[in-house]
Amino acid sequence: MxxxxxxxISFRRPSLALEEYERTGGYAAVRxxxxxxxxxxxxxxxxxxxxxxxxxxxxxxGTKWGLIPMGADAPHPKYLIANADEMEPGxxxxxxxxxxxxxxxxxxxILSAYAIQADIAYIFLRWAYRKxxxxxxxSIEEAYGxxxxxxxxxxxxxxxxMHLHTGVGRYMCGEETALLNALxxxxxxxxxxxxxxxxxxxxxxxxxxxxxxxxxxxxxxVNNGADWFKSLSRCAEGGTKLYGVSGKxxxxxxxxxxxxxxxRELLHHAGGMKNxxxxxxxxxxxxxxxxxxxxxxxxxxxxxxxxxxxxxxGTGTIIVLDDATCPVGFVHNLQHFFAQESCGxxxxxxxxxxxxxxxxLSIERGEATPEDIExxxxxTHMLGPGHTFCALAPGAMEPLQSALHYFMDDFERHLTxxxxxxxxxxxx
Amino acid sequence: xxxxxxITAINHEISLVPHKKAAVIEALKVILQHRHWVSDxxxxxxxxxxxxxxxxxxxxxxFYNLIFRKPVGRHVIHLCDxxxxxxxxxxxxxxxxxxxxDIRFGETDTDGRFTLLPNCCxxxxxxxxxxxxxxxLYQDVKPGQLKRMLKKYS
Ligand SMILES: Cc1cc2nc3c(=O)[nH]c(=O)nc-3n(C[C@H](O)[C@H](O)[C@H](O)COP(=O)(O)O)c2cc1C
Ligand code: SF4
Ligand code: FES
Numbered sequence: 283m284x285x286x287x288x289x290x291i292s293f294r295r296p297s298l299a300l301e302e303y304e305r306t307g308g309y310a311a312v313r314x315x316x317x318x319x320x321x322x323x324x325x326x327x328x329x330x331x332x333x334x335x336x337x338x339x340x341x342x343x344g345t346k347w348g349l350i351p352m353g354a355d356a357p358h359p360k361y362l363i364a365n366a367d368e369m370e371p372g373x374x375x376x377x378x379x380x381x382x383x384x385x386x387x388x389x390x391x392i393l394s395a396y397a398i399q400a401d402i403a404y405i406f407l408r409w410a411y412r413k414x415x416x417x418x419x420x421s422i423e424e425a426y427g428x429x430x431x432x433x434x435x436x437x438x439x440x441x442x443x444m445h446l447h448t449g450v451g452r453y454m455c456g457e458e459t460a461l462l463n464a465l466x467x468x469x470x471x472x473x474x475x476x477x478x479x480x481x482x483x484x485x486x487x488x489x490x491x492x493x494x495x496x497x498x499x500x501x502x503x504v505n506n507g508a509d510w511f512k513s514l515s516r517c518a519e520g521g522t523k524l525y526g527v528s529g530k531x532x533x534x535x536x537x538x539x540x541x542x543x544x545x546r547e548l549l550h551h552a553g554g555m556k557n558x559x560x561x562x563x564x565x566x567x568x569x570x571x572x573x574x575x576x577x578x579x580x581x582x583x584x585x586x587x588x589x590x591x592x593x594x595x596g597t598g599t600i601i602v603l604d605d606a607t608c609p610v611g612f613v614h615n616l617q618h619f620f621a622q623e624s625c626g627x628x629x630x631x632x633x634x635x636x637x638x639x640x641x642x643l644s645i646e647r648g649e650a651t652p653e654d655i656e657x658x659x660x661x662t663h664m665l666g667p668g669h670t671f672c673a674l675a676p677g678a679m680e681p682l683q684s685a686l687h688y689f690m691d692d693f694e695r696h697l698t699x700x701x702x703x704x705x706x707x708x709x710x
Numbered sequence: 711x712x713x714x715x716x717i718t719a720i721n722h723e724i725s726l727v728p729h730k731k732a733a734v735i736e737a738l739k740v741i742l743q744h745r746h747w748v749s750d751x752x753x754x755x756x757x758x759x760x761x762x763x764x765x766x767x768x769x770x771x772x773f774y775n776l777i778f779r780k781p782v783g784r785h786v787i788h789l790c791d792x793x794x795x796x797x798x799x800x801x802x803x804x805x806x807x808x809x810x811x812d813i814r815f816g817e818t819d820t821d822g823r824f825t826l827l828p829n830c831c832x833x834x835x836x837x838x839x840x841x842x843x844x845x846x847l848y849q850d851v852k853p854g855q856l857k858r859m860l861k862k863y864s
Binding site: 409604 | 734739792829831833
């Protein structure tokens with residue numbers, strides 16, 4: 283089984299410096315692209331590879347790039363941005379790529395920037411990734427030194443500047459239009475679309491924002507071709523995927539596996555449930571995805587299949603809910619996060635999420651009435667898709683609505699017993 | 711009043727962006743590096759340098775979790791309170807820290823050594839529960855390890 287993205291990642295030694303990276307075939311794709319391929323060739327290859335964005339929404343990368351203005355009349359500077367804000371609770375896959383092989387991301391960014399003829403590239407990195415910040419800064423400098431960045435790359439006519447930007451902490455910085463505002467020195471509130479960032483993005487110029495894992499796929503597609511990339515997968519969505527598992531399993535971790543690996547296989551990689559614990563449910567791809575349960579274990583983890591099962595692949599990092607953890611407490615923790623991170627731009631989300639959080643807390647404490655459950659149900663509609671300015675609030679409602687569906691007995695026991703039936707949690 | 715070093719650093723940030731306003735977050739980061747928090751006076755000085763109103767600067771400063779508008783201790787403990795750490799028992803760490811330092815989230819201990827803050831997922835959920843002290847990451851933390859861990863920070 284091929285693992286192109288993580289093949290050269292090992293935490294028993296430091297990540298690869300430039301020369302070691304080159305020795306493993308690194309920057310060959312940049313040399314090939316700049317000497318033999320036009321930007322349009324790469325765009326075509328990426329479109330044909332069926333690569334879907336790994337930031338959560340699963341939008342076709344080739345299609346996204348296809349909307350950027352090209353040619354002599356295109357406005358400049360154009361921007362390429364790597365979204366390395368990774369703050370979705372339960373998600374720890376981009377960290378692996380950033381700390382494990384920073385040159386791979388930089389190479390992917392150079393190729394992507396070449397494909398859209400960008401002039402300036404940013405890595406938007408969350409503050410907490412200190413080790414990644416140091417490694418990326420070193421690697422960017424090495425790449426400048428070797429002539430892969432800067433003016434007239436490899437002696438050609440195309441130039442690219444690359445900067446590392448570290449954020450100051452806010453989940454919304456990961457939403458791509460809010461990220462643009464943050465980079466411009468503003469509050470991280472989202473922008474109205476249209477205009478889409480491809481036409482009017484950073485400082486009003488054409489901009490592409492891609493997730494770290496998405497960009498790390500690009501060197502391998504350029505080196506090996508679209509058909510090879512498709513062959514890595516077990517389904518119609520090409521490539522491998524970085525999957526993760528956290529919670530009460532024997533070996534929590536992150537693995538690169540073929541796209542379409544089933545939940546059952548992934549849990550097997552995680553060594554199964556910890557002794558004495560049973561699987562009650564799981565979020566397949568971070569905090570803003572719907573719960574799945576035991577009946578879904580054979581669902582392939584690709585965008586289409588997980589959607590058909592009633593959830594979303596999201597970031598591909600599973601959070602396990604075990605039978606000793608209270609589902610109401612679990613969902614309360616998630617809603618606390620969303621309420622806190624709501625940017626306050628639109629009223630339903632700003633006012634609704636704290637209400638949801640408080641209602642869940644009163645249920646958890648055994649102080650709620652059946653009307654409170656109805657209130658939660660109402661919110662899952664009122665904060666659902668189409669009612670708020672961005673996807674934060676609808677994302678927040680996904681685990682809530684599915685918890686109300688799958689774990690209703692637990693909610694009811696809190697009402698009838700007037701306390702949390704799970705003994706082991708301390709409540710703030 | 712800002713120091714010369716702060717002003718030089720902020721002017722450098724201004725030189726990197728298309729217009730002055732766009733440097734406001736970087737300017738606030740410069741202040742944080744030098745003073746660990748941003749006072750009202752600093753907000754005004756930054757506003758003057760960037761030709762913004764103090765309210766505009768503060769609207770940005772107050773938005774971000776890590777731009778501290780109140781004084782903090784010499785070290786900041788960022789305890790992850792997100793979902794995987796919840797499942798793996800961050801609340802026990804919180805309880806232990808409360809007992810050891812006699813502070814709750816958002817507070818600073820009496821000798822000004824530690825400020826305790828909750829933090830969103832630190833991106834190491836496979837090693838939950840996790841916390842950061844300043845820039846140091848600690849993973850798979852057990853309550854019994856906290857005492858020795860804190861000793862390193864004076
Ligand atoms: C509230 C919110 C937070 C997000 N956070 C991230 C993030 O941390 N990293 C990321 O890559 N995408 C994040 N996204 C998705 C981005 O908006 C965007 O879709 C993505 O960066 C596009 O890259 P891709 O096409 O390569 O997936 C977030 C979206 C929302 C609504
Ligand atoms: S849904 Fe929430 S996070 Fe998104 S714009 Fe509205 S208030 Fe902000
Ligand atoms: S939930 Fe604590 S590190 Fe991710």
